[in-house]
Amino acid sequence: MQAAHIAEWVQSYGYVAVAVGTFLEGESVLLVAGAAASRGHLSMSVVVAVAAFASFLGDQLYFWIGRHYGTALLVRYPSLEPRAARVRGLLDRHYLPVILSLRFLYGLRIAGPIAIGMSSVSWPQFLLLNGLAAVLWALLIAGAGYGTGHALVYLLKAVDADELWGLSLLLIVGLVWWLLARRRALNNKS
Numbered sequence: 646m647q648a649a650h651i652a653e654w655v656q657s658y659g660y661v662a663v664a665v666g667t668f669l670e671g672e673s674v675l676l677v678a679g680a681a682a683s684r685g686h687l688s689m690s691v692v693v694a695v696a697a698f699a700s701f702l703g704d705q706l707y708f709w710i711g712r713h714y715g716t717a718l719l720v721r722y723p724s725l726e727p728r729a730a731r732v733r734g735l736l737d738r739h740y741l742p743v744i745l746s747l748r749f750l751y752g753l754r755i756a757g758p759i760a761i762g763m764s765s766v767s768w769p770q771f772l773l774l775n776g777l778a779a780v781l782w783a784l785l786i787a788g789a790g791y792g793t794g795h796a797l798v799y800l801l802k803a804v805d806a807d808e809l810w811g812l813s814l815l816l817i818v819g820l821v822w823w824l825l826a827r828r829r830a831l832n833n834k835s
Contacts, residue, residue: 659687660695667696668703670754672786679790689791697783700748704758704775711762718759725756732760740766744774748782 658665666674675696682689710718719726732753735743744766747757761771 656681656686660691663687663692663695664699667783668699671696671700675783675786676790676793679787679792680794681790682787683791683794689787693780693783693787696787697779700782701776701779703755704748704779705772707755707758708762708768708771708775711759712768713762715759715763725759728753728756729760729763732757733764736761736764736766740764740770741774744771745778745781748778 663674663678666678675692678687678692678696679689681687682692715729719729732743732747744761747753747761750757758771758775
């Protein structure tokens with residue numbers, strides 16, 4: 646989903662968008678929700694609470710799926726096997742830090758809890774560690790969005806329209822230059 650669509654979704658559906666987005670995957674939705682909270686459109690404490698709870702529930706569901714259907718899923722979707730194997734290898738060596746950091750590792754948010762469900766980690770251990778990780782994740786990601794929202798407002802207040810047009814023109818010229826340089830490099834390789 647593109648950032649503009651995520652922003653519209655959060656603006657239109659508020660906390661429901663935060664809940665659904667963080668239940669499924671969540672970083673983009675949570676960053677946008679944090680930025681919306683910085684502007685007063687949402688409550689930061691409610692954003693963090695909803696995100697922590699929804700992502701916690703999502704991971705509990707994925708753990709349960711892994712525990713009960715993990716092997717069948719890997720047979721049906723073999724593309725998940727490399728991620729599941731990666732998580733299992735990490736779990737064998739360092740299960741505590743893996744569970745606490747898994748939601749911060751790109752591409753492992755859904756496959757990770759499924760793989761943990763397939764491992765020897767007990768449900769009570771995962772419940773406790775996943776709850777702690779969900780709260781930390783929600784605080785950090787929403788906080789990053791909140792800080793970014795404040796920084797953008799500050800920057801936009803400090804820049805007048807002429808400077809903004811000049812900066813835009815400079816960025817466009819830089820992008821065109823980079824694209825041309827990249828094209829030349831690719832042509833030279835051929």
